[in-house]
Amino acid sequence: MKLKFDANLPYQHEAIKAAVAVFEGQPAAQTDYATAFQTFDTELFKEVGLSNPATISRERILENVRRVQEGNDIPKSAKLLEDYLIKAEADDPKTTVYSFPNFSVEMETGTGKTYVYLRSIFDLNAKYGFKKFIIVVPSVAIREGVLKSIEITKDHFGAIFNNVPFDYFVYDSKKLGKVRQFATSNQIQVMVINVQAFLRDEGDASNIIHQERDAMSGRRPIEFIQAANPIVIIDEPQSVDNTPKSRKAIEQLNPLACFRYSATHINPYNLLYKLDPIKAYDLRLVKRIEVSSVRADDDFNGVFVRLDKVDYDKDAKTPHAKVTVNVDTPQGPKVKTFKVKQGDDLYERANQPPRNTARPEYQHGFIIANISAEPGLEHIEFNNGRMIRLGQEEGGMSEEVMKAQIRETIERHLQKEIKMKDKGVKVLSLIFIDRVSNYRTYADDGTPQKGRIALWFEEAFAELTAKPLYKGVLPYPVESLHNGYFSTDKKGVVKDTRGDTKDDEDTYNLIMRDKERLLSPEEPLRFIFSHSALKEGWDNPNVFQLCSLREMGTERERRQTIGRGLRLPVNKDGERVYDDTINRLTVIAGESFEEYASGLQADIERDCQIKFGRIEKTAFSRLVRPVKEGEEEKPIGQDVSVQIWEDLKAKGYLDDQGDIQDKFDPAREGFILEIAPEHEALKGRSLTKCGSTSSRTALLMHASASRCALRRKSH
DSSP: OOOOOOTTOHHHHHHHHHHHHTTTTOOOOOSOOEEEOTTSOTTTOOOEEEOOOOOOOHHHHHHHHHHHHHHTTOOOOSSOOOTTSOOOOTTOTTOOOOOOOEEEEEEOTTSOHHHHHHHHHHHHHHHHOOOEEEEEESSHHHHHHHHHHHHHHHHHHHHHTTTOOEEEEEOOTTOTHHHHHHHHOSSEEEEEEEGGGGTSOTTOTTOGGGSOBGGGTTBOHHHHHHHTOOEEEEESHHHHSOSHHHHHHHHTTOOSEEEEEESSOSSOTTEEEEEOHHHHHHTTOSOEEEEEEEEEOOOOOSOOEEEEEEEEOTTSSSEEEEEEEEEEETTEEEEEEEEEOTTOBHHHHHOBTTTBEEOGGGSSSOBEEEEEOOTTOOEEEETTSOEEETTOEESSOHHHHHHHHHHHHHHHHHHHHHHHGGGTOOOEEEEEOSOGGGTEEEOTTSOEEEOHHHHHHHHHHHHHHTSTTTTTSSOSOGGGTEEEEOEEOTTSOEEOOOSSSGGGHHHHHHHHHTHHHHHOTTSOOOEEEESSTTSSSOOOTTEEEEEESSOOOSTTHHHHHHHTTOSOOBOTTSOBOOOTTTOEEEEEESSOHHHHHHHHHHHHHHHHTOOTTBOOTTTTTTOBOOOOTTOOOOBOHHHHHHHHHHHHHHTTSBOTTOBBOTTOOTTSTTOOOOOOGGGGGGTTTTGGGGGGGGGGHHHHTOSOOEEEEEOSSOO
């Protein structure tokens, strides 16, 4: 299969146009711009790098940015933010400080972020003659995804941009000739580089990029990059330049500018365009999400302790752990998650009346005696002698829950296979597991064996496909329908990894190479098991079920996991399918629907820096005043929107944060909105609808939630 791309999606054009407009006023390059390395005697150093031409002033760039922001309903930047830069020590004259602007583009996962920044490269070249670009990524997984995207869009962009020649490569310290080519070539050059490749200290012997090399005429590879004055594109900046060291590393690339693309910005410097989860949903650019809740219908009487996470405190000296226990609340029995350190008493930590009351079973013997944070051996020990490893739990019904989740995933999958049979859309299910050994084990002679999860899967599949409704839906041997993408050791034995190690590279290569094969209806594989390799950087549009047989309580992990299946599907011809009746992603969660929905909502609020039900100061900027016939309607703009917002706050409709107050109640009989006289004409123009934003939480959780209650003897 060959994936096809639509060159005319309006929202992608808006994001591309926003980036290109930053340099409005920069003349197109008519001749090659050559620059010598200024730090060396040009008589001795004859080589030059062709740099990106840059004559536009910072003042003009700021004007452009503010114009773009006004048009995209984004609060305007007061200044051109560059303040993340690390400034050189005053007593270190050898250090060169590079000053450059940063721009941010926010796009929800699954809406074509990579496509947008790749096409922006060609547009920036076509309009201004820019030729040197560096894409910085945080992990091998994302790097492989970027390379795959470049490969499969090459013909598509060639048709749009008249087959303009370009070259792309991954930075490799063993192939420094590509770095020289990057600096000296007169074609578009795209370097893809992991931030780790140039993150090490300059004195580090393994940091080739900062070492003088004979192959580089005695110069350092970084100098060739600096001479090119590249435009740097940062993919997932919250994971790339999140430390002073990484920010300094980016600075040392001597960027003309940095464009930052993510769905979850931490610092959205000079935000140019925003396509958040709500807007993506409204435009039907992603699948709807429905949640099937599978949880234990326990009586919450016995002890339940689960170890969710082990980490070090900021001083990096003492470890702490995150645990989950049973508590009683005014609404009934619940589970509670909190952080503990050595010496903590679970009973005291969980007992916080009136909201939570710790169960008496925790009163004796549940004091933390030891916390181990050693990789692979993470665990906690209690003074009663009990020990719990990371991801494990004491009490509860984890096996029964996982079996029910697997069964639910298979049944949902089979239902969609039937529904999509005549639409030419292949259905995939993605299942996350906690440990590879639970899916695949090895006999003493090294022969691969099925782990308990694989056995549970095949048992549930056989049971379900014996029913008349599902019989023959998938006419393949069950062994060919499921497989796992796991990293291996030197002997080929699969193992647990973090997802960012050297051992993961072959796994990522295989995943990306198999992307089109997995979409082919003739390929039997339908159920994909993963440990860490598919956490980020891998997306397949035809994933319709996501099942997590491990906890999703870590920061951003719900959204990361959901992001693997948000893309709209493609049919057997590689064409996108825009059909709301089938574009639904089912999440099979091991927690209640309410807990999952509230957790996802909290994740979105934090990641997108929004608050459901909160009115932003620029919320009214698109309103238009009534005009006489023949006159052109124009939005009132951000400045007037702020005036309206301040007026509503002063009259008690909003608080200081923009949260709607009880005084604002359009449904109340006799309600009249008090507003300054100069804005009276806007009252009939949807001004009173601002309160409806509190209902936007329903958009992501639009579909129904089903619950599978489990009991100890049957489910």
